[in-house]
Amino acid sequence: MAKKRMVQAINEGIAEEMERDPSIVLFGEDVHISPIGDTKFLIDRFGAARVLNTPISETVMTGMAVGAAATGLRVICHLFYGNFIYTGFDAIANQAAKLRYMLGGQVKLPILFMAMIGGGRSVAAQHSDSMHPLLANLGGLNIVMPSSPGDAKGLIKAALRCDSPTFFLQAAGRGGEAGEVPDEDYVLPLGRAAELRRGDAVTIVAIGSMVKPAQRACDELAKLGIAATLIDPRTVVPMDYDTILASVACTGRLVIVDEARKSCSVASEISATVAERAFHTLKAPIRRVAVEDVAIPYSPVLEKAVLPDPARIVAAVQSIVQREGVAQHA
Amino acid sequence: MPTAETVATRASPGAQTALPFSTETLLDLYARMSRIRLVEERLAQVQSEGELPGPVHLYIGQEAIAVGVCAHLDDADWIASTHRGHGHFLAKSGETKKLVAEVYGRATGVCGGKGGSMHVADVSKGILGANGIVGGGIGLATGAALTAKTRGNGAVSVGFFGDGAANQGVLMEALNIATLWKLPLVLVCENNGFSEFSPSETVTAGEIWRRGTPFGIPSRAVDGNDIVAVYEAAGEAIGRARRGEGPSLLEMRTYRLRGHVEAEKTFLSKSYRTDEEVEARRTAEPLARVRALLREAGVDDAALAGVEARERAEVDAAFEYAANSPWPEVDTAFQHMFA
Numbered sequence: 001m002a003k004k005r006m007v008q009a010i011n012e013g014i015a016e017e018m019e020r021d022p023s024i025v026l027f028g029e030d031v032h033i034s035p036i037g038d039t040k041f042l043i044d045r046f047g048a049a050r051v052l053n054t055p056i057s058e059t060v061m062t063g064m065a066v067g068a069a070a071t072g073l074r075v076i077c078h079l080f081y082g083n084f085i086y087t088g089f090d091a092i093a094n095q096a097a098k099l100r101y102m103l104g105g106q107v108k109l110p111i112l113f114m115a116m117i118g119g120g121r122s123v124a125a126q127h128s129d130s131m132h133p134l135l136a137n138l139g140g141l142n143i144v145m146p147s148s149p150g151d152a153k154g155l156i157k158a159a160l161r162c163d164s165p166t167f168f169l170q171a172a173g174r175g176g177e178a179g180e181v182p183d184e185d186y187v188l189p190l191g192r193a194a195e196l197r198r199g200d201a202v203t204i205v206a207i208g209s210m211v212k213p214a215q216r217a218c219d220e221l222a223k224l225g226i227a228a229t230l231i232d233p234r235t236v237v238p239m240d241y242d243t244i245l246a247s248v249a250c251t252g253r254l255v256i257v258d259e260a261r262k263s264c265s266v267a268s269e270i271s272a273t274v275a276e277r278a279f280h281t282l283k284a285p286i287r288r289v290a291v292e293d294v295a296i297p298y299s300p301v302l303e304k305a306v307l308p309d310p311a312r313i314v315a316a317v318q319s320i321v322q323r324e325g326v327a328q329h330a
Numbered sequence: 331m332p333t334a335e336t337v338a339t340r341a342s343p344g345a346q347t348a349l350p351f352s353t354e355t356l357l358d359l360y361a362r363m364s365r366i367r368l369v370e371e372r373l374a375q376v377q378s379e380g381e382l383p384g385p386v387h388l389y390i391g392q393e394a395i396a397v398g399v400c401a402h403l404d405d406a407d408w409i410a411s412t413h414r415g416h417g418h419f420l421a422k423s424g425e426t427k428k429l430v431a432e433v434y435g436r437a438t439g440v441c442g443g444k445g446g447s448m449h450v451a452d453v454s455k456g457i458l459g460a461n462g463i464v465g466g467g468i469g470l471a472t473g474a475a476l477t478a479k480t481r482g483n484g485a486v487s488v489g490f491f492g493d494g495a496a497n498q499g500v501l502m503e504a505l506n507i508a509t510l511w512k513l514p515l516v517l518v519c520e521n522n523g524f525s526e527f528s529p530s531e532t533v534t535a536g537e538i539w540r541r542g543t544p545f546g547i548p549s550r551a552v553d554g555n556d557i558v559a560v561y562e563a564a565g566e567a568i569g570r571a572r573r574g575e576g577p578s579l580l581e582m583r584t585y586r587l588r589g590h591v592e593a594e595k596t597f598l599s600k601s602y603r604t605d606e607e608v609e610a611r612r613t614a615e616p617l618a619r620v621r622a623l624l625r626e627a628g629v630d631d632a633a634l635a636g637v638e639a640r641e642r643a644e645v646d647a648a649f650e651y652a653a654n655s656p657w658p659e660v661d662t663a664f665q666h667m668f669a
Contacts, residue, residue: 025480049480055503060500061503063466063470064507065473067469067472067477067487068476069473071458071474073480091466094463094466095469095470099459100668101667103445103459104442108669109669163669
């Protein structure tokens with residue numbers, strides 16, 4: 001165990017898996033230089049035949065990822081900013097997410113799509129989206145959203161051993177955050193949430209980039225005498241509903257924090273599922289803390305106004321914890 | 331229209347031709363083309379009788395291309411195809427009965443009834459499948475070529491696409507990356523004159539084969555209804571790819587004798603071509619031309635009839651197999667999203 005930055009942990013995970021599995025190839029725009037650091041020096045270690053710098057051509061990159069995976073390679077397709085998923089979306093939605101299905105299970109598609117998503121750095125609307133709900137709705141893609149360097153390593157190694165297309169979505173601008181990273185061959189299961197805190201007043205589920213503000217919110221809530229359980233699902237697909245439902249059964253209250261736009265967000269999906277499966281355990285309405293249905297603005301003042309932050313999470317918790325009884329929530 | 335030097339045809343059609351292969355090979359190619367024709371004609375018939383659950387896009391008139399190209403490939407090579415993909419499937423040794431059963435939506439279909447006409451694929455034979463997205467196969471074929479290059483096993487990837495798909499941006503991206511990386515990729519455009527319901531010249535600027543020349547890769551137009559010209563051009567391009575000399579672009583000029591999709595006249599508000607045009611183009615259809623070549627080579631009508639009878643028996647058996655196959659178990663609708 002040693003303290004490492006997020007991008008180092010990701011880099012280490014990829015390198016260990018490329019060492020272990022010679023069928024892995026990595027391609028993407030500027031992956032040899034690695035402006036965000038996660039693929040740094042991999043070309044020196046594994047060579048230009050396995051680490052391929054591509055033109056800015058997401059349409060063929062995603063199609064090529066599917067074709068290469070279907071014919072026997074294990075592919076890492078690095079898309080850089082999440083918004084570039086849209087320029088390569090055809091083969092993601094029409095091939096990667098359904099080729100195995102359409103072919104009656106004839107192919108495995110071991111593809112790891114990497115991208116950094118979310119706002120907070122004044123790069124405006126075309127570089128700040130969180131599109132995990134869009135991807136989740138396709139049905140055939142795993143979606144990994146790590147919140148710490150340790151998880152990032154364990155999850156990317158798991159994703160590189162998984163035979164289905166998997167998105168690894170790191171929070172943009174958080175690559176420098178440090179955390180403990182196991183040195184050994186550390187592989188986390190996909191679909192297992194982490195309970196980061198335990199308290200009996202409320203369950204907070206925070207997704208990816210939202211775990212950090214949720215932790216701060218938990219500190220604030222603790223000062224107010226409100227003990228929160230904090231759950232990090234770690235993967236959006238598969239979603240660990242067992243852990244969420246078990247926690248809600250104890251606390252009776254649920255707040256979900258998601259950096260996606262609220263309509264059809266993963267927060268909405270978790271909310272619907274908990275309401276369907278465990279309505280009787282709820283003592284208060286479910287609250288979603290997400291981005292209102294606007295694009296992400298450029299000016300820091302405006303951007304701060306739309307992104308979920310600890311204060312909004314605290315306010316959402318207070319709105320269902322301080323007052324008891326269903327009637328008062330109408 | 332193509333100039334004489336860009337469209338590869340044999341020097342003097344009609345004259346005694348020196349074939350680049352034996353008469354037996356030509357008979358073999360003819361058999362395969364016949365099989366495709368017979369399957370497609372029968373599909374047209376059963377479609378009109380309401381026997382098929384979904385739409386079919388038929389390959390009639392284009393058989394020389396799939397057969398002439400795939401004659402150079404084996405199971406270790408890859409193809410990615412189009413929504414008009416039955417011919418490629420059969421040309422690359424896909425089983426007739428599994429194809430027909432798939433189009434019938436039956437459990438015995440090559441995809442278990444999950445894909446249908448637009449997704450017939452047999453990965454064990456290097457067939458990545460027909461594709462419902464126009465241009466969808468281009469990216470897949472490029473990826474298969476990357477696998478072949480990475481493995482260094484001499485395998486080749488062929489991406490079939492239509493003139494309509496030539497207007498998708500992915501073609502430019504694939505040409506660029508395949509050239510840069512010297513991928514063993516052969517891009518085969520089947521220009522059948524129509525981009526769905528639009529005559530090609532109304533939606534396509536310039537000549538498609540010329541789109542390869544800025545990348546410096548071998549690019550040419552070929553008479554796609556001439557099995558010998560197709561065979562020779564494909565052999566050259568596939569040979570280059572196999573030797574590690576990089577990609578090629580071939581524009582096969584052909585003509586779509588059926589509609590974009592069967593029964594289209596029941597919903598189209600206007601026609602996009604005349605019946606006279608279709609009949610005029612039928613005179614150059616590829617099967618008749620192979621038959622003429624075979625006769626030139628001394629094959630008699632009885633031998634031709636023998637090939638046809640054999641293929642017809644195979645096709646009849648395939649349709650009977652399909653029609654009598656069970657529907658898929660409903661549970662399978664919920665399988666195969668994840669590995």
